[in-house]
Amino acid sequence: MTTRVGFVLLAMCISGSVGQCPHSCICTAIEWKGLTVNCSFRQLTEVPPLPYNTIRLFLQNNSLTRVSAGTLDRLLNLQEVDISHNPWSCDCDIWYLKVWLESQTLVRNSPHVQCSAPPSLSRTPLYHLSGNQLSDCRTLRPIKCHQFFVRDLFLIGPSLLILLIFTCFLIITKRLACRVAINSSRNIRRLTSAKNVLKSK
Numbered sequence: 001m002t003t004r005v006g007f008v009l010l011a012m013c014i015s016g017s018v019g020q021c022p023h024s025c026i027c028t029a030i031e032w033k034g035l036t037v038n039c040s041f042r043q044l045t046e047v048p049p050l051p052y053n054t055i056r057l058f059l060q061n062n063s064l065t066r067v068s069a070g071t072l073d074r075l076l077n078l079q080e081v082d083i084s085h086n087p088w089s090c091d092c093d094i095w096y097l098k099v100w101l102e103s104q105t106l107v108r109n110s111p112h113v114q115c116s117a118p119p120s121l122s123r124t125p126l127y128h129l130s131g132n133q134l135s136d137c138r139t140l141r142p143i144k145c146h147q148f149f150v151r152d153l154f155l156i157g158p159s160l161l162i163l164l165i166f167t168c169f170l171i172i173t174k175r176l177a178c179r180v181a182i183n184s185s186r187n188i189r190r191l192t193s194a195k196n197v198l199k200s201k
């Protein structure tokens, strides 16, 4: 009995330090492992900030239309998720959720994880969605050249530096090798001439 109370207290401590239960949800500790976070049937329009140690996540039967990219990435211990019966808006942004779902082991009611907008995709399950069905993606403008350069400066800079150091190193070692070769050939010459001197004597 006392060990169980201990477990619950420990779980509460861990859950407190790892992340707060969202106001609109009910969280129950699964021993010391983590939390069941039940946010279902709450008319939520946004996914609330979720505790890191969420193991089971219920978000079904809400009014969720989108999840911003990265929102769910920190839920590393998730084992079960239900996001069915939400009016998902299947524009380009839904791609994050689709890919994230595919990385989950247990997705409950996945046939009922459906698009509700745009009308052409209404009731299409997310896992059936293909890239070319998301027409809005085409409006994404390609990144401009200078943006690319600025963004990658941090990569290009160090690479150039490493290349420079490597080239210097190559040149120096080549010179050294030359010097050693010259020295040794001089030594050989010296030796042979010494031998000849000895022979002639």
Ligand SMILES: *[C@@H]1O[C@H](CO)[C@@H](O)[C@H](O)[C@H]1NC(C)=O
Residues within 6 Å of the ligand: 038, 039, 040, 041, 058
């Ligand atoms: C989650 O909450 C809903 C509504 O409060 C309830 O009906 C459901 O049984 C709960 N599910 C779990 C797994 O606790």
Ligand SMILES: *[C@@H]1O[C@H](CO)[C@@H](O)[C@H](O)[C@H]1NC(C)=O
Residues within 6 Å of the ligand: 061, 085, 086
């Ligand atoms: C959840 O929502 C769907 C449609 O949005 C509805 O058909 C279903 O009955 C709801 N589930 C429950 C248990 O109310």
